[in-house]
Every structure is written in structure tokens, then in C-alpha cells.
Amino acid sequence: MNGSPDMKGCYVGFDTSNYTTSVAVCDEEGRILANLKAPLPVKAGERGLRQSDALFAHTKHLPGLCDRLGALLRERELIPLAVGVSARPRDVKDSYMPCFLAGVSAAHSFAAARNLPLYEFSHQNGHVMAALYSAGQISRLMKQPFLAFHVSGGTTEMLLVQPKGADFSVTLVGETEDINAGQVIDRVGVSLGLSFPCGRELESLAASYEGTPYRHPVCVRNGRCSLSGVENIALRLRNETGDASAVAAFVFDFIGRTLIRMGEQTMETYGTMPVLFAGGVMSNRLMRGELLRHFDAYFAEPEFSADNAAGIVLLCRGRYAFEK
Numbered sequence: 001m002n003g004s005p006d007m008k009g010c011y012v013g014f015d016t017s018n019y020t021t022s023v024a025v026c027d028e029e030g031r032i033l034a035n036l037k038a039p040l041p042v043k044a045g046e047r048g049l050r051q052s053d054a055l056f057a058h059t060k061h062l063p064g065l066c067d068r069l070g071a072l073l074r075e076r077e078l079i080p081l082a083v084g085v086s087a088r089p090r091d092v093k094d095s096y097m098p099c100f101l102a103g104v105s106a107a108h109s110f111a112a113a114r115n116l117p118l119y120e121f122s123h124q125n126g127h128v129m130a131a132l133y134s135a136g137q138i139s140r141l142m143k144q145p146f147l148a149f150h151v152s153g154g155t156t157e158m159l160l161v162q163p164k165g166a167d168f169s170v171t172l173v174g175e176t177e178d179i180n181a182g183q184v185i186d187r188v189g190v191s192l193g194l195s196f197p198c199g200r201e202l203e204s205l206a207a208s209y210e211g212t213p214y215r216h217p218v219c220v221r222n223g224r225c226s227l228s229g230v231e232n233i234a235l236r237l238r239n240e241t242g243d244a245s246a247v248a249a250f251v252f253d254f255i256g257r258t259l260i261r262m263g264e265q266t267m268e269t270y271g272t273m274p275v276l277f278a279g280g281v282m283s284n285r286l287m288r289g290e291l292l293r294h295f296d297a298y299f300a301e302p303e304f305s306a307d308n309a310a311g312i313v314l315l316c317r318g319r320y321a322f323e324k
Contacts, residue, residue: 010078011320012069012110013313014085016103017123018054018154019197021061023069024309025078026317032133034072035303035310036065042196047186048153051098058102066106083111084316086309087120089154091170095122119319121312124150125170128161130311131278134304138314141274141298142168147266149259152279152307153182153197158223158262160270166318173270174223174262181255181281184227188234188251192244203284206248213253214246220261223269230254249286256287260294274298280306 010033013024018040025034038061040054049057073080085107088095100123111118128148132138142163148170150157158174182199189198192205216233219226230251238247263275275295283302291297304310 007077007079009081010073011313011317012080012083012107013126013309013311013316014083014103014107014110015123015126015307015309015312016054016058016062016086016099016101016106017307018049018051018097018099020307021058021065021102022307022309023065024313025069025072026310026313027078028081028317030133030138030314030317032310032313033076033078034069035308036068037308038065044195045190047183047190047196054099055102058099062102062106066110080110080114080116082117082119082316082320083107084119084121084312084319086123086126086312088122090124091122092172117320117323119316121315123307124155124157124159125168125315126309126311127152127278127307128159128168128170128276128311129314130304130308131276131282131298131300133310133314134300135276135298137274137276137298141276142166144273145270146274146276147173147263147270148276148278149263149282150279151181151255151259151277151281153180153186153281155279156180156182156225156227156281158266160266161276166322167315173266174225177224177226178228181227181258182279184230184234184255185251185281187231188247191231191235192238192247197280199280199284202248202251203286205245206252206286209243209245209249211246211249213249215257216250216254218254218258218261220258220265223262223266225258225262227255227258252284252286255281256290259287260291263295272296278305
């Protein structure tokens, strides 16, 4: 390792999801030193980004984040040992999204210029590891199988996680049959005049509701759920009541009960086990109380629940230590 004797080793991770450009740094003990993020811009009234627009935004954001990364490394006298990057959405065949090409390009350039090993991971596995870190459960849950929900604008999946040393494998055991929970939240939120992404504002609306949320039966079979009708029910409720807070409360109550039923059905097959919740939707605090009443549940803090590179850099550290 080159550099001053006072310099300390670290690891660098890149993640370029559909809505956030992020770079993270951790030390050799596995402590996150920086979790830098730049949200991708979405025009008012729109409900998402095309991949071409996301890729362009990442290309614009990465130089600035790399400048901040360089300043951090110099200020703290850190020298990178290895680089990690999210190269695909999930660890399954043909899993691909163009937006991850920006991060892969930046990570390869960063690593090649310093002659560092580069490790590629899935965005989903990064979410799981970031949630484990934030919940303080790496040492415990990485010793046993557990369930993990990855719930976001692009994913509503339930995973059986099998730890393998410093890494893990995941098996899909439940998912949405149509749209994702994050899409429901954003579509309803935009219809109520909220800014995209709508999760935080819709949560504030729901928290202000003082009544009992309207309940509609959830649709879950064999761990697979359907969410496509939630938007229409929410819009009908808005037209009938004129109460945006009641609509917001209904949406989160429905999603929460859906996740509970998915978990219950899965445990009927695989047995009772801890449940980790990851992904941007799971930064919502209104659903946590009910989930905690039903499961041995663990949650990431919002900064580690929404898209970020922290999990990627932690996976990088584990892979480097394993191969060293």
C-alpha cells in the first residue's frame, strides 16, 4: 500500500440506481465514513424517469461526487484498497438496467487508475447489506437464514437470504404480480399534487389523519401480491371524502397489511425467522409498528433504506477480506 505511513486503508462503493447517484466509503473495520448521494431530477407532475434520462443524470452527477470523494480521502488520509459497484438490479440471469452502466464506468475508471481490485454486485444485495448495517444486525443475521423484503419504486420482493461468510445468496420467495409499492405511493401522491418522489410527503399526510384508515382486503396468494387496484381505490376514496390524509393513510395501511400477509404465508413454508426490511418504501415509519407486532423485524434508517452505496462498499470490504 503506497502513501504516508499515517494513511489508513478504506473501501469505495458506487451505486447508480434509477433515482439516486451515490458513492460511499467505509474503513477497514466496516464503519461507514461517507454515504454521498445526489438525487436524480424529476420534472413536476411526472411519475418517474426514462432510463436514458437517468443515465444522463448519473453522468452529470458522478464528477461532482467523485470530487467530494477525493476531498474526503485527502482530508482523512485514506487510501482505497478495493472498489465495489452495483452492476445489475438483481442476482438473476439477464438482470439489466442501463442506469447502472454509469456507475460501472466510474468505478472501473477509479479502480484502474489506482490498480485496485474491482468487485461487481447487485443493487438488491447492496440494499440488504445496507439495511443489515443500519439495523446493527450484521453479526447476528449473517449467521442464519432470514427473510428480507426489498420494497421500492422498482421492486416489491421477498427474499430468502442465505449467508455465505461475508456475502450471501438470495432466493426469490415472494413478489408483486403487477406494479410495485413505490409506484403506488408515487402515483397516488402525484394525483394529490405532491412532488415526486412522494413517499415523505404522503407519509406526512397519513400521519395527520386522525381516524381509522379505510380497509380493503389485500390480495396475496402463495407469497405473491397484487397492488394494481390500489390506485383506483385511493382515487375513489379521494373523490368520496375529499380528504387527502385519509387517502394517504389507506395507502400505507394497505401496503403494510400486504407485506404482513406475504411474510406469514412464506413462513408457513419456510418456518419462522427474522425479517429485514430494505428499500426506499421501508423508510416509512407508519408501517413499522404493525410489522413489529407480527415479526421479529429489523429496519434500516432512512438514509440506509433508500437507494445508497453503503451496502455495496460493505460487500466490497467483505469480498476483499475473503480473497486476500
